[in-house]
Amino acid sequence: MSNSRFYKFLISFLVMAVIYVTPSFAQSQTAMNMKAFSDYKKADKDLNVVYQKILKSYSNKLLFIKNFKNAQRIWIQLRDAELASKYPERGTYGSVAPMCESIYLETLTRDRIKFLNVWINGITEGDVCLGSVRQKS
Numbered sequence: 001m002s003n004s005r006f007y008k009f010l011i012s013f014l015v016m017a018v019i020y021v022t023p024s025f026a027q028s029q030t031a032m033n034m035k036a037f038s039d040y041k042k043a044d045k046d047l048n049v050v051y052q053k054i055l056k057s058y059s060n061k062l063l064f065i066k067n068f069k070n071a072q073r074i075w076i077q078l079r080d081a082e083l084a085s086k087y088p089e090r091g092t093y094g095s096v097a098p099m100c101e102s103i104y105l106e107t108l109t110r111d112r113i114k115f116l117n118v119w120i121n122g123i124t125e126g127d128v129c130l131g132s133v134r135q136k137s
Contacts, residue, residue, distance in 0.1 A: 036102035043109040
């Protein structure tokens with residue numbers, strides 16, 4: 001085999017090897033929609049874990065629990081209204097709409113988790129506006 005043919009063979013072999021071992025990033029829209037929905041559902045489960053932790057941690061604060069449950073119900077209504085205002089004309093945003101809606105819901109849910117975590121983590125000493133939030137130990 002001549003050097004020229006050998007190098008052509010080697011280059012072809014390397015190109016094929018790189019193509020073979022490099023993961024493909026092309027996905028169908030359906031797969032991306034499903035992934036986004038799955039990510040949202042994971043965030044929703046995470047939110048429910050935080051919610052249950054707060055209910056358990058503050059179980060002896062009956063008025064707080066009543067108000068907290070009400071606030072969470074209202075937040076769900078707000079979340080749904082936010083989604084409806086961002087995508088008011090369902091069915092007109094194309095095949096990416098389910099993905100975009102799921103991404104938006106996940107974002108809103110992750111923001112809510114951060115907000116609620118203050119009741120789990122507490123607030124540092126010196127904050128005079130603790131309200132129902134416990135002080136960090």
